[in-house]
Amino acid sequence: MVVNAKDYDLDRENTWCPGCGNFAIMDVLKKTLAELDLPPHRVLAVSGIGQAGKMTDHIRVNTMHVLHGRLLPVATGASLADSGLKVIAVGGDGDGYAEGGNHLIHAARRNIDVTYMVHNNMIYGLTKGQASPTSGQGAHTPTTPDGNPLDGLNPIQLVLGLKAAFVARSFSGNKKQLGAILKKAFQKKGFAFIDILQPCPSFNKVNTNSWFKDRVYDINTEGHDTADIVQAFKLAQEWGERIPTGIFFDDREDRAGFRESLLGSTDRPLAGANLDPMDITEIMEKHL
């Protein structure tokens, strides 16, 4: 089957603001799925509430638009239930690092077979610009009118610390790099995490497209060995005049995914698995 990027188009009104980084990310996602010849019926995109989460309104694959912060539990269930699905989770930095932060921790340590794309615009876009976990210290937002007293969360360090199978950062303004990273992420077995820097021209007037463009550089073209997690940690500490992007860590160990750990097999649907259920009649009778 030969799939074209246009096969993923959905003709629906789009409410993203002009100049929003979400357009480029969606464009690259569709092109990458086509490059990998993944037909729409074999893909499930799960998104949380937010501007990034609206992606599932505009891409013709199986979709679930779920509660804010809860996309990873749903993606976990779907990837367990059907090994034939390519499961993608898409959300914002608020969705994934604030309300959904606990799910991120356990998705990474369980090594769920999901590609997780976080559109990181360093604020809450949909709800009009409040501070998010990645907002920088001093950022003036409606919830931090005197400047954010906290330092921004570093998602790359966090997820490297969880030894996720694949850890990367890209930028919506570098479609070539984003496409190459997404392609590798989709081919990775286990949890593949990509933090994608994106401008929100309507509410983030500091971290603009040119602000990112002036700072980002590619660690892979500078020779970073993606098997070296210690060096990855060192690189991940950098944030300021230079911002490292690229693949930080690509685990060479063929670790079991969550499905394999639970079911011992990667190709059986959950419904067909022999889970050896125990008889709980005695317990029920004792306590009812």
Ligand SMILES: Cc1ncc(C[n+]2csc(CCOP(=O)(O)OP(=O)(O)O)c2C)c(N)n1
């Ligand atoms: C359970 C729940 N909590 C909070 C909200 C309100 N809410 C909706 S979107 C959002 C934050 C959006 O920011 P982010 O996840 O970074 O995505 P963006 O819109 O910037 O892409 C919040 C707090 C909600 N809808 N549901």
Ligand code: SF4
């Ligand atoms: S508010 Fe920001 S994140 Fe939302 S669509 Fe507009 S530019 Fe994009």
